[in-house]
Amino acid sequence: MSQTTPAPENTLVMELTHGTVTIELLPDLAPLHVERIRGLAEQGFYDNTPFHRVIEGFMAQGGDPTGTGTGGSSLADLPAEFSPPGKARFVRGTCGMARTNNPNSANSQFFIMFAPASSLDGQYTIWGRVVSGMEAVDKIKRGQGGSGMVREPDRIVSLKPGTAAAAPAAAPETPPAGVDSTPGADA
Numbered sequence: 521m522s523q524t525t526p527a528p529e530n531t532l533v534m535e536l537t538h539g540t541v542t543i544e545l546l547p548d549l550a551p552l553h554v555e556r557i558r559g560l561a562e563q564g565f566y567d568n569t570p571f572h573r574v575i576e577g578f579m580a581q582g583g584d585p586t587g588t589g590t591g592g593s594s595l596a597d598l599p600a601e602f603s604p605p606g607k608a609r610f611v612r613g614t615c616g617m618a619r620t621n622n623p624n625s626a627n628s629q630f631f632i633m634f635a636p637a638s639s640l641d642g643q644y645t646i647w648g649r650v651v652s653g654m655e656a657v658d659k660i661k662r663g664q665g666g667s668g669m670v671r672e673p674d675r676i677v678s679l680k681p682g683t684a685a686a687a688p689a690a691a692p693e694t695p696p697a698g699v700d701s702t703p704g705a706d707a
Contacts, residue, residue: 526545530546531543532680532682533678533679534678535677536653536657536674538674541652541653541656542650544648546646546647546648549647551601553645554648556595556627557647560593561681564680565585566582568675569583570587571674572584572587573631573663573668574660580634580657580660582630593628598645599624601647608641610640610644611636612635613633614632614646614648615631615648619645623643661674
């Protein structure tokens with residue numbers, strides 16, 4: 521991914537207890553999902569929601585106000601906007617939309633990748649990418665066992681539309697070689 525400054529209208533700023541994360545929205549890949557994430561962020565929907573499922577070497581999942589992995593917004597689920605092979609990949613810092621086994625069930629839950637997972641390519645919607653602050657994402661408390669469910673999870677302090685000047689963009693870190701995983705039913 522290139523080192524560019526995202527347009528202000530395509531920037532989200534996520535405040536975590538461990539620092540600030542700047543996310544570039546990718547409306548060219550997933551216009552409906554970007555509109556949903558931006559709209560919920562503007563309403564404060566994500567503020568104080570937990571990262572309820574966090575798997576070491578894979579991803580951190582949040583966006584469920586219940587913290588159970590079964591909650592979402594009151595809005596209708598979204599149809600899949602999967603990227604064709606080769607157009608976008610799940611690498612370190614990629615932001616994807618969580619769903620059930622039904623490809624058209626994404627609502628408000630999302631995940632941020634700690635490492636590449638090619639098994640997700642073309643299977644989950646990519647709506648953004650971390651352009652700065654990945655070190656704060658890396659500090660999110662990990663879950664226990666295979667499910668990755670977190671007891672006393674870290675929370676999103678706030679997730680708001682921002683300006684690119686709020687946190688300068690930086691190239692995502694190089695992902696570790698050979699790391700791959702497959703999601704559970706919730707990712």
